[in-house]
Amino acid sequence: MFFFRYRGGEGMLAWAFHRISGLAIWVFILLHVFDIWLASVNPPLYDELLVVYASAPGRVGEALLGAALLFHALNGLRIIIIDFWPALSRYHRLIWRLNWLVFFIVGLPVAWIILRPIWEGAPQ
């Protein structure tokens, strides 16, 4: 497949996920800088957008954004470790699994906190 042309185990998955999550975060950055610019030039319009962010679909989007951000951050750290301490690459499989362990231990509670207002109502 064109997008997944790199072949080989965890390396390929890490590369594909890093690219997909990075592109998703980039798209959000465009939106996010635009919205914060709105907050300075047209505060009421920003508050209207905030209602969308705080809505149920908005919260699902934020949980997905958080997942992309957390994966990209952890995998980026893995890349830096292997780049600057190549000797550690013999533990690459362990580091890859640690990535996912931290991803779920940190990510699941955060996702729950973000999504909770959908069924409990947003704090005022």
Added chain:
Amino acid sequence: MSVVGGRRARPQGGGFELAVWYLMRLTGLALFVLALSHFIITHVLYDPAEQTAEWIISERWANVAIRTVDWLMLAAVTFHAFMGVRIVVGDYTRGGVRTLLTAALYIAAFVIFAMGTFALVSVPNVLPGG
């Protein structure tokens, strides 16, 4: 483009690409702290529903230190995100299309950085008594 173990190999020969390679890692490390803490603050410690424009301007940005950190995050993320997409563009396009898209990315990066900087400095109370 060589990708080893899911990552980009260090460019040989120095120059611009090597500088970008190092800066991607440097800004990435900065964003590991800045972007993750930003996400935790805005989504876990606070809820999006509470952070109205008025609240951002009068509470969050009343603190010049927070504004400064936000601006550093803006600078790091503008570089990291647009240079990252530039690599993607470089992987899937060539020739005139690549040149055109890369130029568009640089222009968009400048616009995004300018918009974010404008928001950070234009709202009131940037300086004590301002």
